[in-house]
Amino acid sequence: MTASAQRALFASAAEAFAELVRRIPEHRWDGPGLGEWSVRDLVGHTSRSLITVSTYLKAPAQREDVTSAADYYVAIQSYTANAGAAAIVERGRQAGRDLGAEPVAAIDGLVTQALADVDAAGDPLIEVIGGMGMRLSNYLPTRVFELAVHSLDIAAALDLDVTPPEEVLAEAAALAARIGARLGHGSAVLLSLTGRRALVSGFSVV
Template sequence: MRAVRTGFRDECARLGEVLRDLDEADFDRPTGCAPWTVRELLAHVRTGAGRLVDMLAAPAPARAEVDAAGYFGAAKFAPAVDADRIDAGRREARELDGAALVADFDRAWRATLDAVDAQPPGRVVRTRHGDAMALGEFLRTRVVEVAVHGLDLAAALDRRPWLTPAAAEVVADLLTGGHPAPAELGWDRLTLIRKATGRADLTDAERAAVDAAGFRWLSFAG
């Protein structure tokens, strides 16, 4: 839990630093997460980063039934669910200008950490999809959201990825089930994450090496 919390804190704080340098034109740039602009993608990230506050205010389920890997199942990316996610991001982005959205993101992730820190060990939460999850496992999915969409934002803004070491460790471990990528690939964590989440293509040789190792990634998109 400590490593996951650190990954969430570090990645959110770094994203906030980058966002404070943007002007309104930057927020209107297109992203690779079509049809979202930077503004709309940030609205989505803001909502995801703050989602635990309301979840922790609700009654706790008796026991966890899904872990972080299970949370990223195919049902989470069904067309109807994806359309709702896209529409929500666009709708929420219209409510605030860039500076206000950045400030709101800052409030959201800090409120999440405060809420997490107030919980007892073993706390279980229920997600908006109905999954009962251990708090630490759901927070792990928040690190994925902020870190991976941070790569999308960096690409849209023509910046070098700012992925933090703590977040990279959490995300890579989740995406690979704790197993290392084949050594002959020579991937660092950033490369692994980009390849595993479809932010960079696999070459035929890379795919063959992964298949030969019996290595399977999560079903993850968007």
């Protein structure tokens, strides 16, 4: 997929996320979201998929360490394990607090900023989590994946009938399958998707 096509997918996922946030009832922001997170925390965590794009574009990399979105997820498994679940939970909470008194407007602003930054960037090498160098065009699919998955999490928490754009779901599902294959679970994923064998409870590629 070309860099411009990746940008269009990212825009589709980001704009769909912003539209979902506009539908959150005012009284539900402090209600249950996902795990230990409130809805605000979950939205804040999801917003980091916008924030990191803008932030990482200010950090050029000198070498390309990761050459695909699937390899990115494989590479960060040990990093996230070492970071600890408590630290990840707190980052989500802080991101939620950072949305301030007008979270809907804050999300709209983050989407506008991230898309403008991507439009102006070309396809540079950027330094992502763990100090790894990666092309922007390979990083954006990871943000599409996160936006799609967490948009579904938010919709489930609020019992909203929301479906991300078809092209976003297709890209996210394909990336999940590629991650599974890279981790040695390709056969299990394929057999499950074709109705031949159910995945074990709790199975995840991330």
